Amino acid sequence: MSGKRQLILATVLLIAALAAPAFVGNYWLRVLTTVFMFGVVAQGLNVIVGFAGYHAFGNSVFFGIGAYATGIGMTLGLPVWVAIPVAVAAAALIAAVLGWPFLRLRGHYFAIATVALNAAATEVIINIGGVTGGAQGLPLPFSSLPPTLLYRIIYFAMLATLVLATAIVFWLSRSRLGYALRALRDSESGAEVMGVDTVKAKILAWTISAAMTGSAGGLWAYWLTFIEVGTAFDISISVRGYIMMLLGGMGTVIGPVIGAALFQLVGDAIWSHFSGIHNLLLGALVMAVVLLVPQGVLDSLSRLRPPARRPRRAAEA
Amino acid sequence: MFAQTFVNGLLLGGVYGVATIGFSMVWGVMGIINLAHGAYIMMGAYFSYMLASRLGIDPFVSMPLVMAALFCVGFTVQHLLLNPVMRTSVLLTLAMTFGLELFLVDLFVALFTSDIRSVNTSYSSQALAVGPVLISYVRLAAALLSLTLAAFLYLVLTRTRLGQAILATALDREAARLMGIFPERIYNYTAGIGAALAGAAGSLASTLFPISPGLGNSFIGAVFVITVLGGIGSVTGAVAAGFVYALIQSFAASYLGVNYQEIVAFGLFLAILIVRPQGLFGKRFFGEV
Amino acid sequence: MSALLSVDHVGVRFGGVQAIKDVSFDVASGEILGLIGPNGAGKTTLLNVISSLVKPSGGRVMFDGETITGRKAHTIARRGVARTFQIVQPFRNLTVAQNVAVGAMFCDAGRSATAVAEACTEAMEQVGIAGKRDFLPSQLTLSERKRLEVARALATRPRLLLLDEVMAGLNHAEIERIIDLIRAINRNGLTIIVVEHVMKAITAVCHRAVVLQFGEKIADGTPDRVLSDPKVVSAYLGDRYARRQVAQGAVA
Numbered sequence: 001m002s003g004k005r006q007l008i009l010a011t012v013l014l015i016a017a018l019a020a021p022a023f024v025g026n027y028w029l030r031v032l033t034t035v036f037m038f039g040v041v042a043q044g045l046n047v048i049v050g051f052a053g054y055h056a057f058g059n060s061v062f063f064g065i066g067a068y069a070t071g072i073g074m075t076l077g078l079p080v081w082v083a084i085p086v087a088v089a090a091a092a093l094i095a096a097v098l099g100w101p102f103l104r105l106r107g108h109y110f111a112i113a114t115v116a117l118n119a120a121a122t123e124v125i126i127n128i129g130g131v132t133g134g135a136q137g138l139p140l141p142f143s144s145l146p147p148t149l150l151y152r153i154i155y156f157a158m159l160a161t162l163v164l165a166t167a168i169v170f171w172l173s174r175s176r177l178g179y180a181l182r183a184l185r186d187s188e189s190g191a192e193v194m195g196v197d198t199v200k201a202k203i204l205a206w207t208i209s210a211a212m213t214g215s216a217g218g219l220w221a222y223w224l225t226f227i228e229v230g231t232a233f234d235i236s237i238s239v240r241g242y243i244m245m246l247l248g249g250m251g252t253v254i255g256p257v258i259g260a261a262l263f264q265l266v267g268d269a270i271w272s273h274f275s276g277i278h279n280l281l282l283g284a285l286v287m288a289v290v291l292l293v294p295q296g297v298l299d300s301l302s303r304l305r306p307p308a309r310r311p312r313r314a315a316e317a
Numbered sequence: 318m319f320a321q322t323f324v325n326g327l328l329l330g331g332v333y334g335v336a337t338i339g340f341s342m343v344w345g346v347m348g349i350i351n352l353a354h355g356a357y358i359m360m361g362a363y364f365s366y367m368l369a370s371r372l373g374i375d376p377f378v379s380m381p382l383v384m385a386a387l388f389c390v391g392f393t394v395q396h397l398l399l400n401p402v403m404r405t406s407v408l409l410t411l412a413m414t415f416g417l418e419l420f421l422v423d424l425f426v427a428l429f430t431s432d433i434r435s436v437n438t439s440y441s442s443q444a445l446a447v448g449p450v451l452i453s454y455v456r457l458a459a460a461l462l463s464l465t466l467a468a469f470l471y472l473v474l475t476r477t478r479l480g481q482a483i484l485a486t487a488l489d490r491e492a493a494r495l496m497g498i499f500p501e502r503i504y505n506y507t508a509g510i511g512a513a514l515a516g517a518a519g520s521l522a523s524t525l526f527p528i529s530p531g532l533g534n535s536f537i538g539a540v541f542v543i544t545v546l547g548g549i550g551s552v553t554g555a556v557a558a559g560f561v562y563a564l565i566q567s568f569a570a571s572y573l574g575v576n577y578q579e580i581v582a583f584g585l586f587l588a589i590l591i592v593r594p595q596g597l598f599g600k601r602f603f604g605e606v
Numbered sequence: 607m608s609a610l611l612s613v614d615h616v617g618v619r620f621g622g623v624q625a626i627k628d629v630s631f632d633v634a635s636g637e638i639l640g641l642i643g644p645n646g647a648g649k650t651t652l653l654n655v656i657s658s659l660v661k662p663s664g665g666r667v668m669f670d671g672e673t674i675t676g677r678k679a680h681t682i683a684r685r686g687v688a689r690t691f692q693i694v695q696p697f698r699n700l701t702v703a704q705n706v707a708v709g710a711m712f713c714d715a716g717r718s719a720t721a722v723a724e725a726c727t728e729a730m731e732q733v734g735i736a737g738k739r740d741f742l743p744s745q746l747t748l749s750e751r752k753r754l755e756v757a758r759a760l761a762t763r764p765r766l767l768l769l770d771e772v773m774a775g776l777n778h779a780e781i782e783r784i785i786d787l788i789r790a791i792n793r794n795g796l797t798i799i800v801v802e803h804v805m806k807a808i809t810a811v812c813h814r815a816v817v818l819q820f821g822e823k824i825a826d827g828t829p830d831r832v833l834s835d836p837k838v839v840s841a842y843l844g845d846r847y848a849r850r851q852v853a854q855g856a857v858a
Contacts, residue, residue: 120587179711187697194688286413
C-alpha cells in the first residue's frame with residue numbers, strides 16, 4: 001500500500017475516531033479505548049521488531065512498568081499528568097540501561113530474554129511489597145471527575161498517544177535512524193562497516209519502543225484504578241500486540257493500528273458470543289492469520305489491486 | 318533436611334529433563350520455539366488420566382500409547398500448520414504455536430472443565446526410606462524412566478539413519494537436501510518426536526502433580542530456562558540442566574522460601590543468557606543466527 | 607609514497623587456533639594490493655581485523671597515521687575504510703538505491719538529503735547498476751549483487767577499499783568488467799586491497815601482492831615475482847609440483 005493511500009486511510013480513521021464519542025455508548029467507548037491502547041503497544045513492537053528486527057516478545061514488561069510507575073507516582077501524590085510522563089521516562093530509562101546487555105543477544109535469545117525479564121519484573125514487584133502493593137495489587141487514588149467525563153478524557157488521551165506513536169513511526173520510516181534500523185535488521189555487520197552505529201541505533205529503538213508501551217500502561221492504570229502484577233505484566237499483552245502488528249503488516253506505518261482494530265473488534269465480537277471458548281477461537285484466528293495472510297492485511301489488500309507496482313523512489317531520505 | 322532437599326531436587330530433575338528435551342530439539346533442529354509444548358505436556362497428562370480412570374491402565378504402562386498419540390499430534394501440526402510458514406520468518410512460527418497453545422488449552426477446558434484431577438495408584442503414597450531420607454516410589458520411577466528415555470533418544474539421534482538425517486538437517490538444511498534428505502519430512506518426524514517426549518513428560522507428571530488444563534504453563538517457564546541452561550538442541554545438556562535447575566529450585570524453595578524459587582530461576586536464566594548464550598553445557602552447535 | 611595503512615605484527619587466535627601469525631605489511635596511498643593465498647590462509651580474517659569486525663590478539667593496525675585497532679567497526683568505516691563481503695550481505699528488504707543510500711548516509715554525518723542522493727546515484731552509476739535502483743537485491747544476478755556490494759562501499763566515500771572475492775562465481779566477461787571497474791576506481795585515487803582467487807585478475811590489476819599461507823606472510827612483491835616464488839607455487843600446488851618446476855628451471 002502506497003504512502004499516499006496510507007495517509008488517506010489514516011486521516012479517515014482519525015476523523016472517525018475523533019467523532020466517535022459523540023455517537024457511541026459506554027460499551028463501545030471502552031472497546032475503542034482498548035483498540036487505541038493495543039494500537040500503541042503494537043506500534044511499540046513495530047519499532048523494535050518491525051524496524052530493528054529484534055523480537056521483543058516480553059515487551060509487556062514496559063507496559064507493567066508504565067502502569068506501576070504511574071500507580072506509585074499517584075499514590076505518592078503526583079497528579080496524573082505528571083505521574084504518566086514520569087512513568088514513561090522510567091520505562092524508557094530502564095530500556096536504555098538494559099539495552100546494552102540485552103541487545104547483544106541475537107534472534108531467539110533476545111526474544112526469550114525479554115520474556116524472562118518480564119517474569120523477573122513480576123517477581124520483583126511482588127517481593128518489594130510496600131509501595132507496590134505486592135501480591136495484593138495496587139489501588140490508584142480515585143478521580144473526582146464524573147465517570148462519563150473521565151472515560152472520555154481517557155479515550156482522547158489514548159487516541160492522542162496512538163497518534164503520537166504513529167507519527168513517530170512515520171518519522172522513523174523516513175529518518176536516518178529508520179534506515180539504520182532496517183539496515184541492521186537485514187545484516188548487522190553489513191550495517192556496521194557502512195558506518196552505522198548499530199549499538200546506539202538498537203538501544204534508541206528499544207527506548208522509543210519502551211516509552212510507547214509504557215505510556216499505554218500508564219494510561220491503562222489510570223483507567224482501571226486498580227492494578228495487579230498478573231494483569232499489568234501479562235505476557236499476552238505483548239503477544240496480542242505482536243499478532244496485531246503481524247496482522248496489519250510489520251514495518252509499515254499504520255499497519256499495526258489497522259491490525260489492532262481488526263483483532264480487537266473481531267476478538268470482542270467473539271468474546272461476547274462465545275465467552276466459554278474465547279481463547280479457542282482466538283487461537284484458531286491467530287493460526288488462520290499466520291497461515292493465510294503472513295505478510296499482513298495491508299499488504300494482502302494491496303495485492304488484490306492490479307499489479308501496477310509503481311517503482312519506489314528511494315534514497316531521498 | 319539437606320539430604321531430603323537434594324533427593325527431591327534430583328528426582329524432579331529427570332522429569333524436567335524429559336519435559337525439555339523435545340522442546341530443545343525442536344528449537345535446535347528447526348528454529349521453532351514451540352509455545353504449545355506446554356499444551357502437549359498437558360495433553361499427555363490428560364491422556365494418561367483417561368487411560369487410568371476409564372480403563373485402569375497404570376500411567377507407567379500406558380506411556381508408550383500416550384507417546385504414540387502425541388507423536389501423531391506433533392507430526393500433523395508440523396505438516397499442516399508449521400511447514401507452510403517455516404521459510405518465511407521466525408516470528409510466524411512463534412505466533413502460530415502461540416495460537417495453537419491458546420486453542421489447545423481452551424479445548425481441554427471445554428472438554429474437561431478446569432477442575433483439578435489426579436491419578437491415584439496403589440503405590441502413590443509409598444516411599445522408600447534411606448536413613449532419614451524418604452524417596453517416593455513414584456518419583457523414583459519417574460526419574461529413572463526419564464533417564465532411560467533420554468538415553469534412548471540420544472541413541473536414536475546418534476545411531477540411526479533418521480537421527481543422522483535430523484542432525485544433518487539441523488546443521489544445513491540446503492546441504493541436507495542435496496544429500497537426498499527431504500527437510501520437510503525430517504521436520505515432521507522431529508516435531509513428532511518432540512511432541513512424543515512432551516507426552517511422556519505429561520504421563521510422568523500425571524503421577525506426580527494434580528492435572529488441570531493449566532498444567533503446561535507451570536512447566537513451560539522451567540522448560541525455557543533448562544533449554545538455555547543446557548544449550549539449545551542438546552539432549553544431554555537438557556538432562557544435565559534439568560537436574561541443575563531442579564536442585565536450585567528445590568534449595569531456593571526450602572532455604573529462601575517458595576516466593577524466591579521463581580526469582581532465583583529467572584535471575585539465573587538472564588545471567589546465563591547474557592554471559593553464556595550457548596548454555597552452560599552447550600557448544601554453539603545447532604544453527605542459531 | 608606514504609603508507610595509508612600499516613598492518614603491524616598482527617596475530618589472531620580463535621580458541622586454540624592461530625588463524626593469523628605475526629603478519630606485517632604496508633599499503634601505500636594510491637596502491638592496489640592483492641592479498642592472496644590458499645583457502646583458509648586467513649585473508650578474510652585479516653580484512654575483518656582491518657575493519658574491526660575481529661579483534662586481533664596481538665599487534666595493531668594503523669590507518670592514516672593513527673592506530674585503529676580496538677575501535678568500533680562503524681567509526682573505522684566513517685574514517686574512510688570501506689569493504690565488501692565475500693558472501694554478499696545486502697539489506698534484502700531495501701531497494702538497491704536504499705542499500706547504497708545507507709552507505710552515503712552514515713559516513714558523513716553532516717550530509718544533506720540531496721548530497722546523499724547524489725553520492726548514491728554516483729556510486730550506482732560507477733558500478734553500472736543505476737538502472738536497477740528500485741529493484742530488491744533478490745531480483746539481481748550474482749554479478750549485479752557483487753557490484754551492489756561495491757557500490758555500497760563506494761557510497762561511503764572511502765579512502766581505502768577492501769574487496770573480498772568480488773569475482774568469485776562470475777564468468778569471464780563479468781570478471782573483465784570488475785577488473786575495469788577496479789582500475790577506474792583506483793584512477794580516482796582510491797587505495798584498494800583485493801582478496802582474490804582469480805590469479806589473472808591479480809596480475810591484471812594489482813601493483814603488489816602479499817601471499818598468506820596458514821596465517822603467515824610467505825611472500826610480498828610484484829604479482830609476477832610473487833607468483834613465481836617457489837614458496838608460493840608450493841603453497842598452491844604442493845611441494846612435489848614446486849620441486850619439479852624448480853628442477854625444470856621453470857622458475858628462474
